[in-house]
Amino acid sequence: MTPCPSIGSNLEKSETPHQTPGTAGITCGQLESEGTAYLDGRNPSCLDQVILIDWYGADDPANPMNWSTWKKCRVHSTLYYVAASVYMSASIFSAAQTEVEQAFGVSPTVSSLGLALYVLAYGIGPMVFSPPSELPSVGRNIPYLISMGIFIIISIPTALAGNIESLLVLRFLQGFFGSPILATGGASLSDVSSNEFKPYALFMLAMFSLGGPALGTTIAGFSVPVLGWRWSLWVILLMGGPGFIFLLFLPETSAANILHRRAARLQALASKGVFVSKLEQNHDQITMINRLYKSLIVPWKLNVLDPSIAFTSIYCGLVYAIYYSFFEFFPLIYGDIYGMNLGQIGLVFLSVLIAVAIAFIPFGLFIRYVNNSENRGRPISPEGRLPPAMLASLLVPAGVFIFAWTARPDIHWIVPTLGTMLVSGNVVVVIQTIYVYITLAYPNYVASLFSGNGLIRSALAFAGVLWAHPLYNSMGVALGMTIIGCCCALCIIGIFYLYFYGARLRALSRFT
Structure with a gap:
């Protein structure tokens, strides 16, 4: 791949390409304003070559990062x-x-x-x-x-x-x-x-x-x-x-699609040469069958063959299931025990917004610490990103236990609501921290990891919605939610184990 020589004028801003005597379309000199052009082969003529289209430069206004x-x-x-x-x-x-x-x-x-x-x-x-x-x-x-x-x-x-x-x-x-x-x-x-x-x-x-x-x-x-x-x-x-x-x-916003359309515009203006975006050349080597395989099969392989990935998927699914089970528990608790109507129950659920907003403060401060460390040349390992989830893993079961043991007529409704806030605010922290962790720990499988994690998360949330009524009717809110809280408490061991031994586990994994 050798750079196209003799770069010059702007093609896309003119209605017709500049004509050079002896040519029937675009010349080499008209390419640079459309992006960084390269030739596939040693022939110095651009007219009969595959020309790769890239950004104008670091400050290209078409690049979404520069919008x-x-x-x-x-x-x-x-x-x-x-x-x-x-x-x-x-x-x-x-x-x-x-x-x-x-x-x-x-x-x-x-x-x-x-x-x-x-x-x-x-x-x-x-x-x-x-x-x-x-x-x-x-x-x-x-x-x-x-x-x-x-x-x-x-x-x-x-x-x-x-x-x-x-x-x-x-x-x-x-x-x-x-x-x-x-x-x-x-x-x-x-x-x-x-x-x-x-x-x-x-x-x-x-x-x-x-x-x-x-x-x-x-x-x-x-x-x-x-x-x-x-x-x-x-x-x-x-x-x-x-x-x-x-x-x-x-x-x-897709950079690959923006460059694809830029190459198509150039192709329409030029009578010779093949214009292909630089990103598209890499994508074209991947067939739709391969994409579907990565989307439908690889997520299951990752979760079956790598214990760390399996744990993060199950843990995200468990806390997500607890969150969605609240939609079933709230009418039962605040309606049956505290005598609230549906509108008042809905207002209580707005406490979730307050909880997430509060959780953002310490999480944002930790992100700032990570960014400052990276800018100073001290990169943070994937396991070094886990402390927010480690703290949240303690607070989620604490919130579940508060909700379970205080939802009764002789205790004001605000107390179990505080437990709900502890759960919902820290559910976000757990999921976001784990997403950052798996992105950095397994960079070659990010899309598959997100697909698998999302499916397992939704499947467990599906179960969480369905278990709410039978759990409440057969065990009552105190015992039923205590069992759920104990399951969350067990996951504390997993998140701390990842922090201390995650690097060693990744070294043994076939996916790193």
Whole structure:
């Protein structure tokens, strides 16, 4: 690969390519303003060569990393809003479950499938939608728009469902088609965020992802008693519609797709030569079958063959299951024990937002410490990123025990709520810290790790929703939640073991 000589004028800003006597299209001198050009071969003529298109330079304005602050804010706000609305669509159903039971004559466990299947589906969806989003010719926005459009359309028959079977199937499809923004939203944020700012951006995404369900429960709590259970499903349409419109104006953030379109514009202007983006040349060596294999098979291999990865997936799934089980426990605890109505229960759930905001303060300070250490030439090992999760692993079971042992009529409702806040705020810290850890510890398998972790997390959350009612009815809240808290307490051993011996385990792993 040798650089193209004689670089000169700007092709893309002119309506027609500059013509050089004796040529029938673009000349070598017209390439540099379209990116760094290279020739495949030793022939110095650019006209008959494969020309690789790259960025103009470090300050290329088309590079998402160089976009203006306003443009980056558009990306962030759009992704935060859409993620919150999709997650809200999961929990908003929980306030309607009692009326669904009465309308269709089903048990509480069957009605809870409306939430459980939605959560399971948005763990399955990324296995299908994530691979195409990595293709240079597709990018991130097309999967967003197609899936979100179907999500909006499906929301109409869901709200009009005439029987429990169709309602549950449509709820599963809602979660499935709402999943791309949840799966690759973090990738889009990473496209426009520096390494220093990226942890903050991803924590904000997690904050909106947990805030959405809390807000959905509040909205449904006040609207369902007045307007009926179907109104909770119409709210999904009202919230998702603006999100789809925002996505129409979302700038494409995939560097591979931006360069692919730049090469296509050059190709249209030139009569000779083959223009290929530099990133696309690497992507073209990977077939869709390989991508699906990495998405559907490799995540399971990683979790089966590497104990460290298996533990991080199960632990994330367990704390996520506890969080989603609260949507089932809250009406039982605050309704049956404290006599609150659905609206008041929804207001209590807003404590999740406060908890996550408080948790961000120490987590943000730790990120700042890591960034400062990196800038001074003292890199932090993957295990060195685990202290926030180590502290959070102690606080999550503490919060579960507080909730379990104080949810009774003779103790004020604020006390179990403080336990809920301890759990929800530290669930975010655990998941975010583990995501950073596996990204750094297994850099060659990041996409597969996220897919596998997301699926296991959703599967355990699915179970968490379903176990809530039987657990409460058979054991009571104190004993039932104590068992769950003990499971979390056991995971403290795992997270501390990773901190002290993770490097040794990685050295023995076939995936590092």
